[in-house]
Amino acid sequence: MKSLFKDKGFxxxxxxxxxxxxxxxxxxxxxxxxDTLLVSNLxxxxxxxxxxxxxxxxxMNMILVGFCSGTTVFxxxxxxxxxxxxxxxxxxxxxxxxxxxxVIFTVISLAFPTWVIGIFNKDAxxxxxxxxxxxxxxxxLVPIALTNILAAILRAVENVKLPMYVSAFTTVLxxxxxxxxxxxxxxxxxxxxxxxxxATSISAWLGVLLIIVISLMQKNLLVKxxxxxxxxxxxxxVTYVKKSAPVVVNESMWGGGTFVFNVVFANMGYEYxxxxxxxxxxxxxxxxxxxxxxxxxxxMIGKSIGKGRIERGLNDSKRFMVIVxxxxxxMAVIIIIFRNQLVSIFNMGNNISSVAIETAGILxxxxxxxxxxxxxxxxxxxxxxxxxxxxxxxxxxxxxxxWVLSIPATLIAVYVFKVPFFAAYAIMYIFxxxxxxxxxxxxYRSGKWIKPVTEExxxxxxxxLRSRED
Numbered sequence: 001m002k003s004l005f006k007d008k009g010f011x012x013x014x015x016x017x018x019x020x021x022x023x024x025x026x027x028x029x030x031x032x033x034x035d036t037l038l039v040s041n042l043x044x045x046x047x048x049x050x051x052x053x054x055x056x057x058x059x060m061n062m063i064l065v066g067f068c069s070g071t072t073v074f075x076x077x078x079x080x081x082x083x084x085x086x087x088x089x090x091x092x093x094x095x096x097x098x099x100x101x102x103v104i105f106t107v108i109s110l111a112f113p114t115w116v117i118g119i120f121n122k123d124a125x126x127x128x129x130x131x132x133x134x135x136x137x138x139x140x141l142v143p144i145a146l147t148n149i150l151a152a153i154l155r156a157v158e159n160v161k162l163p164m165y166v167s168a169f170t171t172v173l174x175x176x177x178x179x180x181x182x183x184x185x186x187x188x189x190x191x192x193x194x195x196x197x198x199a200t201s202i203s204a205w206l207g208v209l210l211i212i213v214i215s216l217m218q219k220n221l222l223v224k225x226x227x228x229x230x231x232x233x234x235x236x237x238v239t240y241v242k243k244s245a246p247v248v249v250n251e252s253m254w255g256g257g258t259f260v261f262n263v264v265f266a267n268m269g270y271e272y273x274x275x276x277x278x279x280x281x282x283x284x285x286x287x288x289x290x291x292x293x294x295x296x297x298x299x300m301i302g303k304s305i306g307k308g309r310i311e312r313g314l315n316d317s318k319r320f321m322v323i324v325x326x327x328x329x330x331m332a333v334i335i336i337i338f339r340n341q342l343v344s345i346f347n348m349g350n351n352i353s354s355v356a357i358e359t360a361g362i363l364x365x366x367x368x369x370x371x372x373x374x375x376x377x378x379x380x381x382x383x384x385x386x387x388x389x390x391x392x393x394x395x396x397x398x399x400x401x402x403w404v405l406s407i408p409a410t411l412i413a414v415y416v417f418k419v420p421f422f423a424a425y426a427i428m429y430i431f432x433x434x435x436x437x438x439x440x441x442x443x444y445r446s447g448k449w450i451k452p453v454t455e456e457x458x459x460x461x462x463x464x465l466r467s468r469e470d
Contacts, residue, residue, distance in 0.1 A: 010319060014296045020160035022292025024151070026285070027167040034175045036281045038182055039196055040346045044353050045123075046193050047346075048270040049130035051277030052120040053137060055262045057144070060105040062255025063248065064145055067097050068152035069298075070244025073386050075156035076299045077306030077453050085228060086236075087221065091153045092229030093240050095146070102145035109138035120266035121273070129193055136197035143204035150211050150222060155295055156302075157221055166210050174203035243391055243453065250381075250395030257402040261428055264414055265421070272421045275359035278346050279367060286331050290375055293324060294383040302387035305452050308460030314447070317384045321444075324379045328372035335371065339364035362422045370429040373437055380440040389451030397439040406432035 005011075040047045071094040078086045109116060117130030151163035177199035184190025191198065215222040232240075266273045297320040304313035335342075343360045346352055381394030409431040413419045419427070443449060452458045 005319060005322075007315075007319075010300075010316060013300055014293075014319075017155075017158060017160055017296035017299055018289075018292035020164040020292075021155060021295040022289045024160075024164040024167040025288040025291045027164070027171040034171075035178055035196055035200070036277060037346060038178050039193060040278075041351055042182070042192060043351050044271055044274050044356055045125050046129055047277055047352065047356075048121070048266075048274045049117065049126050050133055050193060050196065051273060051280070052117055052126070052262070052266055053130055053134050054277070054280075055120070055259065056109070056116055056134070057105075057137070057141065059255045059259050060101060060141060060145070061148070062258070063101050063252045064098055064148045065255075066248030066251030067094050067101070067244065068148055069251065069382060069386055070094070070240070070247040070391065071149070071152050072156045072298050073243060073247070073302065073389065073391060074240065074453060075153060076302030076387055077389070077457065079157050079299075080303040080306030081454055081456055083454075084221075084225075087157065088225060088228040089232035089236050090240060091221070093232055093237060094149050094153070095229070098145045098149040099142065102142045106138050106141045109134050109141065113138075119263055121270050122267075123270055126270050133193045133197045136194050137200055140197075140201040140204040143201075143208040146208045147204065147211065150208075153221065156299060158299060159220060160295075162211065162214055162218070162220070165214070166207050169210055170203045170207040173206065174199050177202060246391040246395045247386060250391075250398050253395075253399050254402055257399075257407055260407055261410065264410065265424070268414070268421050268424070271353050271355045272359055274352060274356040275363055275421075276425075278343060278352075278356070278360040279363045282335070282342055282364065283367060286335060286371065289327065289331075290324065290378065293320060293327075294379055296320075297379065297383035298387040301384060305388055305450060305457050305461075306454045308452075308454075308456040310450060310457075310460050310464040313388065313450070317388075317444075320379060320383065321376070324375050325372065328375040332368045332371040335368035336365055339368070359421060363425055366422065366426045366429065370426075370433055373429070373433040377433070377436045377440045380444050384444060385449040388449040389453055389457075390449040393443055393449065394440070397436055397443070401432045401436035401439070405435055 036047070036050070039050045071090055074090045075087050078090070113131040113134040114127055116134060117127050120130075121127070147163075147166070151166075154160070154162055178196055180186045180188040181191050181195030181199050182193075183195075188195070211222070262273075262276075265276055297316065300316050301313045301320075304310075304316060340361050343357060343364060346360075347357050377397070381398060385391070385394040406428055410424055410428045413427045414424050450461060452461055
């Protein structure tokens with residue numbers, strides 16, 4: 001095991017790829033955290049309403065994650081053999097799909113805002129506040145989708161700094177505009193939750209513009225020979241859809257399952273959902289380093305397997321498994337120790353109810369215990385299995401643990417046994433994460449997830465398997 005970590009090349013590449021992505025996601029999460037902190041000054045109803053709309057946007061984001069992951073499967077392996085034409089074709093296909101998803105969510109948000117917020121809670125004040133927020137925030141969905149997919153394309157070819165720079169810009173801008181527009185500072189009108197929504201939309205559009213401008217200056221993949229992006233043929237489209245469909249279905253169904261949980265939790269009371277909104281703000285912060293690690297793992301493993309370096313890909317996957325395990329336990333301990341201090345940040349103005357604050361403290365402790373059990377399957381499904389070329393098995397395990405086990409168990413607990421809110425929250429984790437850990441680890445150990453999409457990788461896999469038999 002020690003010899004695995006003496007590879008200086010591994011550490012150099014892993015740090016180069018993971019740190020900028022982790023920083024980018026830290027900035028994005030700080031964007032959300034600052035938004036939540038500022039809105040919390042408007043009271044429990046405003047915090048709950050914005051949190052509910054955040055989950056609607058998150059559902060769109062999970063579908064986009066599916067396309068981003070599917071795109072990375074192809075681009076990382078094509079990047080291993082430097083097939084730039086194929087990379088551009090995949091990029092073009094993924095951009096079109098991302099735009100289609102964003103347009104659908106935008107139209108629904110603008111046409112049926114009261115219906116969207118009504119899914120979560122029927123309280124009149126919550127529906128009024130949430131609808132006002134969504135009507136403005138809806139205009140941020142298209143640029144958010146474009147930013148996500150363009151960032152995924154750049155990361156897959158190891159250009160991780162540009163997305164990080166853009167996130168830094170949009171985060172700082174959004175915090176400034178949030179403060180100015182919510183409270184009427186620096187000459188802006190006082191707009192409340194609508195100000196928060198407008199700040200998000202302006203920041204999102206300027207973020208996309210910045211990516212395009214810097215890409216033109218760098219003459220990078222996004223602008224060089226850009227006509228090739230949409231010169232893909234039917235066969236390439238079919239191949240992309242076949243390989244990406246399981247990932248998109250996986251992320252969409254997982255996002256849909258989480259959406260079901262959010263609806264159940266929101267209907268247990270908006271004060272409880274305010275507590276959940278607080279916890280999720282910190283969830284995002286705790287999660288950022290693992291997003292960076294998994295992004296690096298996906299590119300490194302996919303690149304090795306695409307080039308036919310099967311043994312290298314396997315060893316890298318083992319390294320990342322150990323790294324994730326150690327960091328996840330460390331993060332869990334930190335969350336448990338400082339949970340009350342973290343939660344209290346949201347009530348500095350004494351505008352949040354005591355029920356919401358107390359519940360948030362309990363939820364933080366439950367989340368900390370569950371944290372390591374969530375990180376292992378996340379690495380295996382999102383980074384290892386998919387980059388190895390297997391986009392089906394991880395999806396199957398995800399959906400079984402969520403839709404067959406966790407959702408039914410939580411619904412029965414809430415509507416039959418009438419358990420308290422925090423008990424329902426714990427049951428959700430227990431029935432999803434423990435079975436998924438067992439299934440994913442067994443499949444990881446089998447090595448059957450290695451399914452190259454390049455000819456070089458396929459030939460090398462055959463040689464590797466023959467050598468193992470000998």
